[in-house]
Amino acid sequence: MPAPADGWLPLSPGERAVAIEVLVHGPLSRSEIARRLNLSAGSLTRLTKPLIESGLLIESAEDSVPLETRQGRPSQPLDIVAESRFFAGFKITGDRVYGVVTTLRSEIVARCDRPLATHDPDRAADLLREITDEFARDFPGLAGIGIGVGGSVEKRAVVGESAFLGWSDVPLARLVEERTSLPVVVENDAAALVEAESWFGAGRGLDRFVVLTIGAGIGYGLVLGGKRVAGAEDGWGVGRHWLVNPQGPLTPDGDRGSAVSLLTIPSIRYQLRAATGRDLTYEEILAGAAAGEPMASRVVDEAARALGTLIAQIANFAMPQKILLAGEGVGLVDVAGPRVEETVLAGRHPRADPVELETKVSDFHDWARGAAVLAIQVLVLGLTEA
Secondary structure (H helix, E strand, O other): OOOOOOOOOOOOHHHHHHHHHHHHHOOEOHHHHHHHHOOOHHHHHHHHHHHHHOOOEEEOOOOOOOHHHOOOOOOOOEEEOOOOOEEEEEEEOOOEEEEEEEOOOOOEEEEEEEEOOOOOHHHHHHHHHHHHHHHHHHOOOEEEEEEEEOOEEEOOOEEEEEOOOOEEEEOHHHHHHHHHOOOEEEEEHHHHHHHHHHHHOOOOOOOEEEEEEEOOOEEEEEEEOOEEOOOOOOOOOHHHHOEOOOOOOOEOOEOOOEHHHHHOHHHHHHHHHHHHOOOOOHHHHHHHHHOOOHHHHHHHHHHHHHHHHHHHHHHHHHOOOEEEEEEOOOHHHHHHHHHHHHHHHHOOOOOOOOOOEEEEEOOHHHHHHHHHHHHHHHHHOOOOOO
């Protein structure tokens, strides 16, 4: 387990609950925190004292309680000292490393990206060290590093398998810790994105929330009771076996008619190349479909039907309050949104609640931000479980 951020750990379960409540929803008055966590005034005072003394929380100057509902003397709301520590977050793709620096509230205050010239783990760790050194010049208070990788990750430290990088059992956290002398957390990139969106994004405050990502692969994350549901198959590519059209195409990277075969950017490009001999970019294919080009329209329409079927299946079984569709492939909805919506409706009971679908074009810096949020959760709050 990585070393804690100086002066903040270990937090007791009660202190952690207070810190999370203020971090995600603050600034909050003491009375509001006590109400949310079902605490007495005395218990809350006992729990907040060490958080204030350590510099994690601060008494804000403004009273967050409206005048018309205030009782007794004004109370100073508690807030997180967002810029008291900074975290580096990284997303590693097959050809680039994307990095950000965030505050404790996950606001991005710096970003960069660098080409990944080799998949050699030591050279990749060297590149992460170089970027971290650059960040540290402007943010000398860096408290830790989060790294998101497409693939399976063990104990938030070892990349078990990553097809994008050709890695197997790579101790990435140790390699980077040795070079930076900072604590490091490694996680599957989609899992990190789910955590960030659940705490600070589209899923904040929701009990049941789903993130579905489409891009180079398919990512899926489920939040129940406000917590991400972790599984042994995280990072193993469930989309390969998530069948949405048994008569659909077969591609090199997925079973026939699977979500991967129909929805991922490489598969869509493969289908166009196999049918026409032209090697088009994803953006060119979407533009061709929008212009009515027959083969591009056919492939994009199939993908839209597959996406609608997938969304309907998720809604039927997980019953989320909201589904966030994210990733670099969500431009599909801009071109074929009506087909997606039509297919969702066809796959749902007529009296079912409408699916609240939010789309977000996520660049890789957003994924890096998700990794930084994992570092905040683990290194500051001591959350060792997903």
